[in-house]
Amino acid sequence: MNIRTVAEILFIASLFLILVYAMIGYPDIGFVRPLGEFYLYNSFNESNSTWWSAAPNALTGLLWDYRGYDTLYETMVFYIGATAAVIFFERAVPLRQSKGMSMIVRASAKLMFIFITTTAIVITIFSVKTSGGGFQGGSILAIAYIVILVALSKGFLPYLKINIERAHLIRILGLVIIIGLALTPVVFSLIMGINAYALQNQPKQWSPFGFPPFLGLRSLSGGNIIPLSIGEMLQVGMGFTLMFVLLTLKEDGEEK
Amino acid sequence: MELQFVIMHLPYILVMLMVAICIYGAIFKSNIFKKILALYLFTDAVNLLYIIQGFRLGEAIPPTLLPELGLSEFVSRSVDPLAQYFVVTAVVIGLAEMSTLIALAIYTYRHYGTLETKKIKELRG
Amino acid sequence: MIQILMINLLLVLCVLLTALAIYSRDLLLAVVLSGAEGVVVAILFYLLVAPDIALIQISAAVGVATAFFVLALKRLKRYEET
Numbered sequence: 001m002n003i004r005t006v007a008e009i010l011f012i013a014s015l016f017l018i019l020v021y022a023m024i025g026y027p028d029i030g031f032v033r034p035l036g037e038f039y040l041y042n043s044f045n046e047s048n049s050t051w052w053s054a055a056p057n058a059l060t061g062l063l064w065d066y067r068g069y070d071t072l073y074e075t076m077v078f079y080i081g082a083t084a085a086v087i088f089f090e091r092a093v094p095l096r097q098s099k100g101m102s103m104i105v106r107a108s109a110k111l112m113f114i115f116i117t118t119t120a121i122v123i124t125i126f127s128v129k130t131s132g133g134g135f136q137g138g139s140i141l142a143i144a145y146i147v148i149l150v151a152l153s154k155g156f157l158p159y160l161k162i163n164i165e166r167a168h169l170i171r172i173l174g175l176v177i178i179i180g181l182a183l184t185p186v187v188f189s190l191i192m193g194i195n196a197y198a199l200q201n202q203p204k205q206w207s208p209f210g211f212p213p214f215l216g217l218r219s220l221s222g223g224n225i226i227p228l229s230i231g232e233m234l235q236v237g238m239g240f241t242l243m244f245v246l247l248t249l250k251e252d253g254e255e256k
Numbered sequence: 257m258e259l260q261f262v263i264m265h266l267p268y269i270l271v272m273l274m275v276a277i278c279i280y281g282a283i284f285k286s287n288i289f290k291k292i293l294a295l296y297l298f299t300d301a302v303n304l305l306y307i308i309q310g311f312r313l314g315e316a317i318p319p320t321l322l323p324e325l326g327l328s329e330f331v332s333r334s335v336d337p338l339a340q341y342f343v344v345t346a347v348v349i350g351l352a353e354m355s356t357l358i359a360l361a362i363y364t365y366r367h368y369g370t371l372e373t374k375k376i377k378e379l380r381g
Numbered sequence: 382m383i384q385i386l387m388i389n390l391l392l393v394l395c396v397l398l399t400a401l402a403i404y405s406r407d408l409l410l411a412v413v414l415s416g417a418e419g420v421v422v423a424i425l426f427y428l429l430v431a432p433d434i435a436l437i438q439i440s441a442a443v444g445v446a447t448a449f450f451v452l453a454l455k456r457l458k459r460y461e462e463t
Contacts, residue, residue, distance in 0.1 A: 311430070
């Protein structure tokens with residue numbers, strides 16, 4: 001029990017007491033504020049056609065319709081952050097072909113890869129009805145490639161036809177989808193002369209441009225929410241995969 | 257201070273204890289990798305705080321309108337969607353920021369040969 | 382009432398895992414303990430009726446982050462000096 005341990009415990013205790021004193025004014029658990037109830041009430045309310053976004057899942061409607069600008073800037077921040085990490089890892093040798101592990105491990109890894117990719121796509125497309133979305137699908141897509149890298153050796157990546165330039169291109173494709181759908185109303189309004197805003201989902205009384213709310217038989221809805229989620233999944237998934245692939249490559253003269 | 261009051265406010269107190277331990281770990285430990293790990297657990301605790309504040313007592317359902325629910329029953333029983341919206345973006349951005357910090361730590365190790373801040377202060381480039 | 386009691390118990394487990402992860406001197410043990418803490422936080426997210434965030438926590442914060450840390454630790458030292 002020297003002086004250093006006592007000083008550390010005193011530091012933690014005093015910091016903890018200051019934070020608890022700051023938390024006394026926080027609201028009680030169990031009550032929802034009125035702004036949250038506004039979003040819940042109007043997210044799939046067909047009788048209120050000024051403020052509805054055609055998504056039964058209130059969280060997906062919040063992400064891409066009510067607060068679409070915040071999600072757009074957050075996508076840009078993630079792209080820049082992943083590019084910074086990729087630049088630091090960029091000095092690497094190119095991949096070689098190698099033999100890998102036994103046949104049982106190879107076959108089961110390929111089967112799991114197909115299942116995990118299907119799960120990622122299904123979670124992204126049905127995000128307007130149940131829980132899911134672009135970010136969730138992108139993380140699950142990254143896990144599919146990590147399973148291949150960990151179960152087999154890294155010499156198997158040329159066999160699966162993924163190289164670094166293709167991953168960069170898929171990332172840019174996801175961003176192009178998002179920005180293209182965001183700027184379509186602006187181009188439309190410049191040509192036709194009617195009022196329209198960027199990232200607009202449903203037609204309002206003062207700007208009559210909108211995407212169709214129901215896609216066939218009233219089972220999937222949402223206007224431009226589903227293509228935006230697919231773009232987000234491609235961008236996030238390939239960003240994680242790129243950082244992971246570049247981390248595992250060996251460099252020249254680095255391991256002694 | 258009866259028992260009901262303490263149990264209803266105990267989640268906030270425990271999360272603040274976790275935050276205090278993580279801040280101690282980020283300041284007083286001298287290994288750079290351990291500082292990065294403590295910062296990552298810090299963001300985990302703050303996301304937990306957001307979701308605890310948006311909970312609703314009684315029978316709670318997720319913020320998704322199922323076809324058999326009426327609109328007024330759905331609004332009076334569901335959980336706050338605004339609290340979950342901030343956490344969804346925060347988790348993914350936290351992961352991208354951690355990977356950039358790890359890249360900088362690998363560069364520091366390759367340049368100085370050690371990862372302790374006390375020895376780096378003596379080496380000086 | 383029972384809900385808040387369950388949440389309190391899991392939070393106590395969370396605090397214990399965090400303290401152990403920062404105290405230990407073997408860095409690989411610290412990374413494994415932070416992965417276990419991520420699983421407990423995912424269970425907490427499910428009990429607090431937030432299924433979207435439980436999906437993100439399990440796939441990104443437990444799967445991808447633990448893999449990053451373990452692979453980065455291969456190029457650094459495993460044991461922390463005094």
